[in-house]
Amino acid sequence: MKYLKTWPVWMLMGLIVVALLTVGTTRDTGPLTQSDRIDSITKHIACPTCDGESVFVSRASAAEAIRNQVARDVSAGTMTDDEIIGSIANTFNGKVLLVPRATGVDSLVWILPIAVLVCAVAGLWAAFRRWRRDNSGEASSDDVALVEKLLAEDPTDEDNV
């Protein structure tokens, strides 16, 4: 059994995972229905008259109107999803985007999590370094002498080993 758990087998397992992930992520997912596309787009647009809900979630009439506009754009088949979102966002001066832009002050919402993560990981790394340093104390000559003395008293005593 032990030979199974050696590094070549782990390498093989890694290769299997990479192969399976490659197959799974590169194969054709099939066409989306129009409804799927509408759902996906409306999840990125906020309902302008609601309390923080997306057009996809909201049942308000303003959301219904935007949903119908998106449905028309999707049916026309001339725009990509991003273009449809951009066109709706322009109509409302960008106030209906549910994903903050990565420019200007809005970018802080993206930068701060990364900054906090980096600080936390750096703090953890520093803590482990400090702990390792604290742990690496050499035995003093007194400690060595004490152990030698105890061993010399009764070398067969297991408690002393």
Next chain:
Amino acid sequence: MLGVEGLAGPLGRAALLVGLIGAFFGLIAAVMGTRNEDEKVLRLVPRFATLSCVSAIAAFAAMEWAMITRDFSLAYIQKVGSKSTPALYNFTAVWSALEGSILLWLLVLTCLTSGIVFKYRTRITDPMVGWAVATMFFVGIFFFILTLGPANPFAVGAPGVLDGPGPNPLLQNHILVVFHPPILYLGYVGMTVPFAFAIGALITGRVGEGWLVETRRWALFSWGFLTLGIILGSWWSYEVLGWSGVWAWDPVENASFIPWLTGTAYIHSVLVQERRGMLRVWNLSLLVSTFSLTILGTFLTRSGVLNSVHAFSESSIGPYLLSFFAIIVVVSVALIGWRGQKLHSPGTIDSPLSREGAFLANNVVFSVFAFVVLLGTVFPLIIEAFQNRQLVVGEPFFDKLAVPAGLTLLFLMCVAPVLPWRKASGELLADRLFWPAWGGIGALAFSVGLGATGFAPLLTFALGGFAGGAALRQLVLATRRQGLRGFVGRANGGMVVHIGVILIAVALAASNSYTHSQELLLKQGVVATFDGHTFELMGFKEESDARSTVVAAMVRVDGGKTYTPAITKYKSIGTNIGTPSVKSSFVKDIYLTIEPPVKVSSKTAKIKVFIKPMVMWLWIGGGLMGVGTVLSAFPGRRRKPTDATSALVPSETSA
């Protein structure tokens, strides 16, 4: 003279006033008795706790009575009461708006305070218990003041009102409104207990591990209820709101999720302190954060500063909650600073590759995750304050950042359960992770075989299988040694919780990634097909009463049972509310909604169909988390004092 009808208001107000007095004198008795070591005074504490608890129960009963008798002399009943609301939803209408929900909070809090005082009645002279009880009274006083001031449910309403609109229509068409809020509040308010003991430990300077042991079950109990409350909220959202999802990253949802994240970090890191005497400041900070975040969340969602689908209307409660939040943070930080020297723990963590190392990594991820959710929730406020413009941060933002955090946590759930305390060698890890890793490969191969696509969901399935294997390994080893008792205890019950979490993660990944939807214009007698399923409109069902008119389309799915997605028009409010109908199975749900306008005479209905895989596993996972929490609360096998804390691991330098 007051008739019986108008009696609830004065009674409720009187009860709240008596409760406030009880809590105030309870606080004085607890503080003075503890400071002066006066047992006589301390013996009064249980009486004051009982007084404030009974008063809160009386106030709650008075409010229920007012609701049941439709006492429209009260402003609150005018707001959420209605003669046409069915009895069950009329009962739950008490906590359907701001004032009643604060009253429910107060009820749970005073009951918990009373419970704590009763449990520690023989140790009431212990200073730590005394200060903890004083802290609970202090929190209680704040909530009594809220209910007597800005959130008074017994405020007198305008004269001459004979009927009201009833509760929000969304809160009167599903049984889960009975359970979700009270259970969630048990979790929220329960966090007061470990927080109070943390304050007690800081004041007395007994910052060792004793107070942790005292509050371990309370923290677990609160965390379990918070978990269950969140799961039930998701279920309610799925069954009622009609958009086929379970989580929208709505500010109110976030307000419950942020303390859950810090609470989860705490119940892991507390193990490091119990075992190794380390992370004292960190654990105290997590407890303070968890409790203060429940207050901050309440401020954000109840004050009207943020909008949300189920945030309550604007009120003057905001400054009170914000001030209370500030007091908690300042006092806690000051106490931690004051006890800084005593909080210094002498131990060290030997290696990142150890159980405690994994817990630390888990804490970093949970804390950053909590920060992300908090930032996303308050960011619109910040922008509005500094730039005077409106911004919405919604689901796509949270999804983008939650996915890597979730995957990292899943990875830690693969490795952490097999790690020993102190230090692990590469050989040990290779040995213990071998079969769980094959579990991951098996899950990945199975999902690819079924046609699953996409990097994030596939990685979720792989890590889910891996983490599930690690949890099962621990349970198998434990049950081999101890039989059924191997499911009990922190480590083993925790593994049951892990399996629940894994099921939820896998179900979320599958349902979010592989949902298909289609709008079908169904004609009576004509069968339509979508995604391998047949749908046939059999007719309509119409019901009307004083409260509402319901129009339901009867749709036969796959030639079998008929499902009835409906639209309900609430007459007093004039709002149309859609109610989905769901065919559930272990593999997938078929989720049907009826799209307006509904023209019964045309014998056609526009039905939106969502095919959602694996949704049922969300609820099964939630149930398992609950079961695992209960199992964790029982003591496991007692460790002999002479037992090693972990297996001996050969050092890398020894040959």
